[in-house]
Amino acid sequence: VSSLAERVAAVVATIPAGRVLSYGDVAELAECRSARAVGTVMARNPTGAALPWWRVVDRDGVLADHLQAEARRRYRDEGTPLHEDDRHLVRVDMDRARWSPGPGAGTDPGRAQ
DNA sequence: GGACTGACTCGGT
């Protein structure tokens, strides 16, 4: 049915507030073997849809520099678990915030895994 | 059609 961009958009749209997925996770869910291709889609966002881009981070829970200021605001609003020891870098606590779809998903960020 | 690019990841130095 669709281009990679649409599949990616569909996946990203399902990520609950306060949770995140890595590019690789999204790639897997969107049936694409390249996390990079996902990054390209997020960067250009060809669908024009208003996606919660800040809920897609790299495997370390970090976003590109030019997005950090905005992302930090969003994370604070959503209560996304962050590593607070980092002062100059916005880094999501992947152990707590990483989301996986399916049964049992959608638990509160406060809960481990 | 071919070459280059990038909001990635992983394994090796």
Add this chain to the structure above:
DNA sequence: AACCGAGCCAGTC
């Protein structure tokens, strides 16, 4: 720990 090289693949030129 920082750096590097190789896969990755959809777009763009």
